[in-house]
Amino acid sequence: MRGVPRVARQMIELENVSKTYGGHAALSNVSLKVERGDMAFITGPSGAGKTTLFKLLYLAEKPDEGTITIAGCNAADLKSSSIPLVRRNIGVVFQDFKLLNNKTVYDNIALTLRIRGFMEREIKERVHSVLKMVNLRHKVDNYPLTLSGGEQQRITIARSIVGEPTVMLADEPTGNLDEENEKEIMRIFKQINTKGTTILIATHNRALYKNTARKVFFLEGGILKGEEE
Amino acid sequence: MFSLRLALQSVIKEKWMSLLSMLSIGVMLFILVSVAVIVYNVEKLTARLPERLTVMVILKDGVTSEENKAVLAAIKAEPTVKVVTFVSKEKALDELRRSLKKDDFILKGFADNPLFDSFDVKIKSEGVRVEDVKRLIQKIKSMKAVDDVEYGEALMDSVYALKSGLRALGLSIGIVFVCSVTFICYTTVKILFYRHKEEIEVYKLLGATRWFVRAPFFIEGSIIGIFGGVMGSGMLMGFYYYFLRKLVADIPMFAFMSIPVQFMYMLPAVGMLLGLGGSVLALGRLKY
Numbered sequence: 293m294r295g296v297p298r299v300a301r302q303m304i305e306l307e308n309v310s311k312t313y314g315g316h317a318a319l320s321n322v323s324l325k326v327e328r329g330d331m332a333f334i335t336g337p338s339g340a341g342k343t344t345l346f347k348l349l350y351l352a353e354k355p356d357e358g359t360i361t362i363a364g365c366n367a368a369d370l371k372s373s374s375i376p377l378v379r380r381n382i383g384v385v386f387q388d389f390k391l392l393n394n395k396t397v398y399d400n401i402a403l404t405l406r407i408r409g410f411m412e413r414e415i416k417e418r419v420h421s422v423l424k425m426v427n428l429r430h431k432v433d434n435y436p437l438t439l440s441g442g443e444q445q446r447i448t449i450a451r452s453i454v455g456e457p458t459v460m461l462a463d464e465p466t467g468n469l470d471e472e473n474e475k476e477i478m479r480i481f482k483q484i485n486t487k488g489t490t491i492l493i494a495t496h497n498r499a500l501y502k503n504t505a506r507k508v509f510f511l512e513g514g515i516l517k518g519e520e521e
Numbered sequence: 522m523f524s525l526r527l528a529l530q531s532v533i534k535e536k537w538m539s540l541l542s543m544l545s546i547g548v549m550l551f552i553l554v555s556v557a558v559i560v561y562n563v564e565k566l567t568a569r570l571p572e573r574l575t576v577m578v579i580l581k582d583g584v585t586s587e588e589n590k591a592v593l594a595a596i597k598a599e600p601t602v603k604v605v606t607f608v609s610k611e612k613a614l615d616e617l618r619r620s621l622k623k624d625d626f627i628l629k630g631f632a633d634n635p636l637f638d639s640f641d642v643k644i645k646s647e648g649v650r651v652e653d654v655k656r657l658i659q660k661i662k663s664m665k666a667v668d669d670v671e672y673g674e675a676l677m678d679s680v681y682a683l684k685s686g687l688r689a690l691g692l693s694i695g696i697v698f699v700c701s702v703t704f705i706c707y708t709t710v711k712i713l714f715y716r717h718k719e720e721i722e723v724y725k726l727l728g729a730t731r732w733f734v735r736a737p738f739f740i741e742g743s744i745i746g747i748f749g750g751v752m753g754s755g756m757l758m759g760f761y762y763y764f765l766r767k768l769v770a771d772i773p774m775f776a777f778m779s780i781p782v783q784f785m786y787m788l789p790a791v792g793m794l795l796g797l798g799g800s801v802l803a804l805g806r807l808k809y
Contacts, residue, residue: 350726373730373731376725376728376729376730376731376733377728377730378728379725379726379727379728380727380728384726390722390723390726391723392720392723403723403724403727404727404728406523407724407727407728407729407733408728451727455727455728
């Protein structure tokens with residue numbers, strides 16, 4: 293990508309970021325850093341500002357104040373035409389999956405690559421490879437609504453990593469899942485992380501980050517209350 | 522290719538809406554082309570009007586044979602003139618007498634021949650406009666030996682007034698129907714866009730560019746326009762086979778009427794352009 297530095301120590305960096313909606317401060321003066329290859333968590337109660345923070349990180353919104361650097365790009369310097377190209381370096385996983393229910397598992401995952409203009413042969417190889425990683429190769433022709441919640445989330449993860457992003461953002465990825473699926477999802481995230489992808493997971497589930505020896509940011513009322521490792 | 526596939530899938534998925542839009546576009550393009558056919562035929566008919574009219578140049582009494590020759594040479598030299606024939610007043614009287622048949626007794630009241638020497642001027646059949654004929658007549662009238670010039674001025678003027686009126690009407694109808702077809706495509710594409718809004722949100726999250734998001738809708742609008750045009754061509758063909766051909770066979774007066782085959786090929790192309798235009802307008806100001 294032109295103008296995007298390939299090597300940057302900080303993959304995610306927020307400096308004094310604030311965001312207000314109709315007079316209500318969703319984020320106030322938030323600063324945090326996640327280094328290349330790290331897996332970090334951001335936690336806090338509902339309404340703490342986690343989703344707002346993610347919207348800013350995947351460039352769906354702009355901050356009122358402060359600077360955001362993601363995947364080596366300063367969000368303030370980006371033209372609107374460059375945003376799609378930066379997003380190709382960011383994999384996003386949502387609690388509600390955001391899968392296209394009228395498309396098969398294969399087409400949902402392949403979409404990421406079709407958007408980038410990959411040839412069908414390479415798409416096929418890559419889709420089967422990520423499906424193997426999330427243990428769902430046998431579901432390639434299924435439609436999302438025929439899958440369980442855990443399986444749908446694994447497909448969402450597969451879709452977000454098939455393009456080999458440098459950063460992955462997961463907003464409450466285990467929010468609707470049982471303990472077994474939770475463990476499976478976390479296993480996949482760790483496996484992705486070992487390959488060098490920087491991961492930031494938003495969750496209010498303590499069990500996800502407890503005893504992980506990973507960086508955890510505590511957010512409350514839009515203010516970063518602390519950080520621990 | 523992927524955009525084309527998405528567009529085709531959407532047309533098939535929303536088949537009733539697409540079909541209704543195509544049908545509406547087809548009917549409108551058919552009306553539009555029918556007006557064009559009428560204007561085309563009137564143009565064709567009136568283009569040969571000057572050729573059908575004979576201009577009669579009446580010479581003054583007592584014109585010498587030198588003056589007569591000079592007028593003949595001047596008229597013959599005109600590029601719009603095909604044939605010039607001298608008609609002496611004696612020959613004119615004979616012709617009049619023949620045309621009056623039994624009623625030729627009315628000529629007995631005249632002691633002398635009341636008619637004049639004249640020239641019958643035939644106009645060329647190709648490339649002569651009414652303005653050229655009018656200019657020629659003015660020129661002949663200004664000649665010293667010429668007393669008057671007679672031609673079907675009133676007929677020609679009313680036919681040409683009708684022709685310009687029809688042209689203006691055709692143009693107005695054309696503009697209204699072009700706007701209507703564009704509007705149908707605009708509305709269809711806008712509805713389809715809102716129906717795919719969630720899908721488009723996902724595309725954006727995965728890094729789709731504006732062009733990637735828009736291309737399927739542009740293609741879809743064009744497809745609807747093309748098929749609308751094909752339907753319009755079908756209706757025109759039906760009109761020709763089931764109406765115009767029978768009309769010409771029953772009433773020979775309409776034998777001059779025809780439909781240029783290019784109109785049938787042109788309709789799908791016109792439909793495509795209007796469909797594409799409608800799609801561009803529909804997505805042009807949307808922010809996403």
